[in-house]
Amino acid sequence: MSRAWVFGDDLDTDQIVPGRYAPFMVGQDKFHLYAFCDARPGFAKEVRAGDILVGGENFGCGSSREYAVAALAKLGVGGIVAKSFARIFFRNCVNLGIPVVESDEASTLVHDADEVALDLVAGVLRSPAGDARLRPVAPFAREILDAGGVVAYLRAHGDFPKLA
Amino acid sequence: MAKTLAEKILSRVSGRDARAGDLVIAPVSRVMVHDSVIDAVIAGLRDLGRDRVWDTSRVAVFVDHAAPAPTPVVADSHRVLREWVRQQGIATFYDAGEGVCHQIMVEEGYCEAGTVIVGSDSHSNSYGAVGAFGAGMGATDIAVALALGRTWLRVPESIKVTFTGRPRKGVTIKDAIMRVVREIGTDGARYACVEFHGASALPQGDRITLAGMTTEMGAKAGIVVGTPEAPDWLFPDHGAAYANEVRIDLSALEPQIAVPPRVDQVVDVSEAVGQPIDVVFLGSCTNGRLVDMRQVAATLRGRRIAPEVRLEVVPASRRQFEDAMADGTLLALSAAGGVIGSSGCGPCLGRTGGVLAGSEVCLSTANRNYRGRMGSADASIYLGSPYVAAVAALTGVIDDPRPYLEATDEELDALIARRRAERPGRGAASVRSGDRSRELMLSAARSGVAMEIDD
Numbered sequence: 001m002s003r004a005w006v007f008g009d010d011l012d013t014d015q016i017v018p019g020r021y022a023p024f025m026v027g028q029d030k031f032h033l034y035a036f037c038d039a040r041p042g043f044a045k046e047v048r049a050g051d052i053l054v055g056g057e058n059f060g061c062g063s064s065r066e067y068a069v070a071a072l073a074k075l076g077v078g079g080i081v082a083k084s085f086a087r088i089f090f091r092n093c094v095n096l097g098i099p100v101v102e103s104d105e106a107s108t109l110v111h112d113a114d115e116v117a118l119d120l121v122a123g124v125l126r127s128p129a130g131d132a133r134l135r136p137v138a139p140f141a142r143e144i145l146d147a148g149g150v151v152a153y154l155r156a157h158g159d160f161p162k163l164a
Numbered sequence: 165m166a167k168t169l170a171e172k173i174l175s176r177v178s179g180r181d182a183r184a185g186d187l188v189i190a191p192v193s194r195v196m197v198h199d200s201v202i203d204a205v206i207a208g209l210r211d212l213g214r215d216r217v218w219d220t221s222r223v224a225v226f227v228d229h230a231a232p233a234p235t236p237v238v239a240d241s242h243r244v245l246r247e248w249v250r251q252q253g254i255a256t257f258y259d260a261g262e263g264v265c266h267q268i269m270v271e272e273g274y275c276e277a278g279t280v281i282v283g284s285d286s287h288s289n290s291y292g293a294v295g296a297f298g299a300g301m302g303a304t305d306i307a308v309a310l311a312l313g314r315t316w317l318r319v320p321e322s323i324k325v326t327f328t329g330r331p332r333k334g335v336t337i338k339d340a341i342m343r344v345v346r347e348i349g350t351d352g353a354r355y356a357c358v359e360f361h362g363a364s365a366l367p368q369g370d371r372i373t374l375a376g377m378t379t380e381m382g383a384k385a386g387i388v389v390g391t392p393e394a395p396d397w398l399f400p401d402h403g404a405a406y407a408n409e410v411r412i413d414l415s416a417l418e419p420q421i422a423v424p425p426r427v428d429q430v431v432d433v434s435e436a437v438g439q440p441i442d443v444v445f446l447g448s449c450t451n452g453r454l455v456d457m458r459q460v461a462a463t464l465r466g467r468r469i470a471p472e473v474r475l476e477v478v479p480a481s482r483r484q485f486e487d488a489m490a491d492g493t494l495l496a497l498s499a500a501g502g503v504i505g506s507s508g509c510g511p512c513l514g515r516t517g518g519v520l521a522g523s524e525v526c527l528s529t530a531n532r533n534y535r536g537r538m539g540s541a542d543a544s545i546y547l548g549s550p551y552v553a554a555v556a557a558l559t560g561v562i563d564d565p566r567p568y569l570e571a572t573d574e575e576l577d578a579l580i581a582r583r584r585a586e587r588p589g590r591g592a593a594s595v596r597s598g599d600r601s602r603e604l605m606l607s608a609a610r611s612g613v614a615m616e617i618d619d
């Protein structure tokens with residue numbers, strides 16, 4: 001089981017990793033330690049591999065900084081379930097292999113620190129209060145996620161997944 | 165079937181009949197990369213197993229986000245970037261001090277209308293200023309585009325924004341786009357392309373302001389219809405389907421202010437009057453051009469800025485810098501007490517050139533006011549036009565700039581004095597260097613010992 005970290009609407013990338021802690025300000029080996037340092041002090045210390053972030057509308061808006069996603073990947077975040085995602089953030093997550101899934105129910109059903117399980121096959125996020133239904137992930141993105149990210153996919157296949 | 169601009173461009177470049185919602189794989193005409201993400205981009209290329217970019221003549225590289233380097237770590241990253249540029253043989257390279265990537269991409273003619281351009285920066289939407297489909301992407305997407313010369317895109321739905329009328333004096337296109345953000349919200353154009361109608365006659369700089377700020381609504385791209393740069397085929401069809409339509413009558417528009425910490429928390433300036441300001445930032449890809457600096461200088465009319473306020477001016481590119489130098493605008497801003505920084509992003513993103521302390525309040529002409537954007541997470545950032553910035557610098561508070569523009573010299577002094585007197589004491593008044601030495605020279609000249617001092 002993993003723990004849920006619940007956030008509100010319009011969580012921007014400056015809150016995920018503030019610009020002053022960009023990798024090229026603090027070094028490649030440290031920037032992830034500042035994840036949510038203003039918005040959620042203690043997060044980087046307490047988060048465990050496989051934990052799930054749950055959010056509202058427009059998760060990951062703001063700057064295109066991929067290191068916000070890279071920080072979450074480094075910390076082992078197992079997936080993000082939100083009502084909706086900002087588009088660059090969404091792409092970055094797919095590219096770095098973090099499942100990003102839309103759900104209208106998750107943010108009301110799931111409470112912070114709940115034990116949850118992300119089941120992409122069944123299309124639900126399981127939580128103590130019940131299963132939150134997930135919107136299906138597009139096959140193109142699913143293929144990239146299954147490979148572990150776009151770099152792994154391209155290394156294996158040499159080109160993008162075929163379009164329907 | 166009738167197509168939007170985005171559908172037309174993406175159909176043409178992908179060779180498919182592309183409709184909103186379709187996925188396409190599109191060749192890119194150019195890839196833009198900047199210093200902020202270069203390490204991750206190089207690492208991405210390496211991880212992809214590619215040594216070389218697909219076409220060195222179609223890659224543009226910039227050192228602008230933290231430039232000149234503020235720390236040894238950044239300096240090292242810039243060194244790595246320069247080595248990579250040289251080793252790849254990329255000629256389109258603009259080093260620290262040349263300016264903000266987007267300004268240069270547009271003004272130096274790197275954005276071809278009707279093509280897809282991806283950039284490692286969220287404001288790559290700016291390329292829609294000349295009719296290109298510009299989209300910002302993360303480092304890995306950029307590495308993939310550099311390796312393949314292609315990217316995947318979901319064809320966006322479009323939102324039609326129509327401007328009518330002409331803005332009154334003291335109201336700018338920045339106010340217009342903030343008004344649009346107020347209508348649409350930071351998330352209202354998510355995955356969408358914002359199509360601007362009624363903006364084709366605007367100067368190129370104003371079009372950059374429009375297209376660039378579509379990022380603040382979550383848009384994938386923002387394109388101005390009918391720009392002088394656009395080829396004949398590049399227009400949206402009559403009857404194209406839009407997800408949403410917004411009309412703004414510019415003649416009825418008031419100066420707008422975005423209240424921290426959200427870009428879409430926008431009010432008419434009358435609702436923010438009297439808000440004390442410590443720092444004014446004039447710059448960025450949104451408002452760092454000659455015309456913006458001129459608007460500020462014209463509003464100041466030779467007055468000094470309020471003694472307890474700092475004014476940071478960062479021209480968007482070397483060309484804008486030199487033009488503002490040549491016509492005396494920069495001298496006027498310096499004489500007023502402004503600090504002129506080298507061209508680049510400057511304080512816009514809080515990495516270099518004057519970051520904000522906790523509890524400081526900034527009036528910025530840039531495009532973002534998130535917590536922590538310009539330094540301390542406890543600082544607050546209001547966004548406004550260059551005219552509002554000028555008045556904030558003059559008085560130390562937010563005020564409607566229009567009366568200042570209309571005032572006679574005596575009225576202007578009275579307005580300034582009244583606002584300054586109302587402002588609560590904050591900070592300390594700086595002495596202006598040069599004042600004392602000039603004073604000394606004058607008194608020496610009067611007493612007849614000028615020659616000695618000159619020696």
Ligand code: SF4
Binds near residue numbers: 448509513
């Ligand atoms: S000036 Fe500001 S908004 Fe523009 S590219 Fe630089 S950091 Fe981004």
